[in-house]
Amino acid sequence: MQTSKIKVGIVGGTGYTGVELLRILAIHPSVELSVITSRGEAGLPVADMFPSLRGYIDLSFSDPAKSDLASCDLVFFATPNGIAMQQTRELLTAGVRIIDLAADFRIQDVATWEKWYGMTHACPELLSQAVYGLPEMNREQIKGAQLVANPGCYPTAVQLGFMPLLEAGLIDPQYLIADAKSGVSGAGRKAETHILFAEAGDNFKAYGVAGHRHLPEISQGLTNMAGKSVGLTFVPHLTPLIRGIHATLYGRLNKEADLQGLFEQRYANERFVDVLPKGAHPETRSVRGSNQCRIAVHRPQGGDTVVVLSVIDNLVKGAAGQAVQNMNIMFGFAENTGLEIVPLLP
Numbered sequence: 001m002q003t004s005k006i007k008v009g010i011v012g013g014t015g016y017t018g019v020e021l022l023r024i025l026a027i028h029p030s031v032e033l034s035v036i037t038s039r040g041e042a043g044l045p046v047a048d049m050f051p052s053l054r055g056y057i058d059l060s061f062s063d064p065a066k067s068d069l070a071s072c073d074l075v076f077f078a079t080p081n082g083i084a085m086q087q088t089r090e091l092l093t094a095g096v097r098i099i100d101l102a103a104d105f106r107i108q109d110v111a112t113w114e115k116w117y118g119m120t121h122a123c124p125e126l127l128s129q130a131v132y133g134l135p136e137m138n139r140e141q142i143k144g145a146q147l148v149a150n151p152g153c154y155p156t157a158v159q160l161g162f163m164p165l166l167e168a169g170l171i172d173p174q175y176l177i178a179d180a181k182s183g184v185s186g187a188g189r190k191a192e193t194h195i196l197f198a199e200a201g202d203n204f205k206a207y208g209v210a211g212h213r214h215l216p217e218i219s220q221g222l223t224n225m226a227g228k229s230v231g232l233t234f235v236p237h238l239t240p241l242i243r244g245i246h247a248t249l250y251g252r253l254n255k256e257a258d259l260q261g262l263f264e265q266r267y268a269n270e271r272f273v274d275v276l277p278k279g280a281h282p283e284t285r286s287v288r289g290s291n292q293c294r295i296a297v298h299r300p301q302g303g304d305t306v307v308v309l310s311v312i313d314n315l316v317k318g319a320a321g322q323a324v325q326n327m328n329i330m331f332g333f334a335e336n337t338g339l340e341i342v343p344l345l346p
């Protein structure tokens with residue numbers, strides 16, 4: 001159990017997951033924020049860019065190339081894929097622990113990673129020591145980890161929804177369907193045409209049906225849960241929400257079971273997974289701004305198809321909140337420290 005404050009750095013403080021980390025860490029009692037980087041905004045007070053943080057954060061952005069990350073106890077990378085891996089070896093050698101919110105260390109098989117991410121991995125030798133940071137699955141390994149790969153947003157919602165069923169061997173692992181919808185903040189803060197208000201507003205579309213880079217990440221996790229290979233169809237959609245992911249998951253039951261009881265029991269001790277009463281339909285706004293995943297399990301008309309509904313806030317349980325949950329576990333803080341956030345309504 002760590003008693004003094006830890007020094008924390010954030011690489012990528014101007015993006016959506018970066019500012020969400022700042023919102024949560026600004027009032028975390030065991031954290032002293034010491035570095036927040038931006039390549040383009042070095043020198044600018046953080047609160048000038050994000051007035052929501054006025055009175056909470058006095059630091060200015062610093063240039064990542066000139067920042068003293070090595071003096072931190074922990075560095076979060078809230079950067080695009082392929083950035084954290086360039087500095088990981090050096091930081092780990094300096095004794096700094098790392099949580100990467102991007103995908104550099106999420107997939108254990110380097111050939112699979114290189115195929116889906118279209119780049120050469122800078123430190124494949126470190127993959128075996130990276131722990132996949134889904135606490136509900138890997139809590140014990142996260143405790144001792146120096147390097148945590150924070151899960152993707154869709155992978156968090158999908159894996160938490162399928163986990164009880166696959167662990168119990170209740171569904172055919174070769175026939176899994178994840179139909180998932182994301183808010184636009186999932187695409188990040190950079191300017192891109194498809195996320196302009198006039199393109200994404202009042203619109204709804206699927207994308208990446210032929211193959212999205214979260215497919216191998218989700219398949220890897222589901223394979224570990226099932227103990228055998230899985231067949232997954234994953235279809236993401238873009239919705240005109242700012243925050244939120246809604247995953248509708250389908251599986252084929254291969255034996256009778258009390259599904260409601262199974263989910264309630266599996267997540268009974270999980271602070272951030274809420275199993276709703278039988279027949280409920282979780283809404284994205286019931287988790288907005290919070291680290292909660294809310295799940296409901298259905299069996300339409302009592303048939304052999306199980307339908308799981310899983311909602312998260314992509315920026316919190318799908319990114320920054322889960323990263324702080326992992327930090328709390330790594331440093332021996334109570335797992336919910338800084339994360340008791342009531343969702344925002346309406």
Ligand SMILES: NC(=O)C1=CN([C@@H]2O[C@H](COP(=O)(O)OP(=O)(O)OC[C@H]3O[C@@H](n4cnc5c(N)ncnc54)[C@H](OP(=O)(O)O)[C@@H]3O)[C@@H](O)[C@H]2O)C=CC1
Pocket residue numbers: 011012013014015016017018037038039040041064077078079080081083101102103151152153185186187188189190314315318319
């Ligand atoms: N948005 C979401 O819902 C989720 C995002 N993620 C992942 O988290 C990571 C961050 O996402 P998000 O915050 O949305 O992205 P943004 O595009 O909003 O922000 C990216 C940040 O990275 C910084 N950055 C970009 N290139 C570099 C570089 N070469 N060196 C250092 N810093 C750099 C940018 O800062 P500057 O240009 O000022 O230096 C910016 O602060 C991504 O890997 C994303 O896939 C994961 C789960 C959910």
Ligand SMILES: CC(=O)N[C@@H](CCC(=O)OP(=O)(O)O)C(=O)O
Pocket residue numbers: 101102103151152153154182183184185186187188214236238
């Ligand atoms: C709506 C949207 O565009 N979502 C992003 C995924 C979210 C994300 O940030 O990807 P990681 O979790 O891998 O980091 C996408 O589909 O590319």
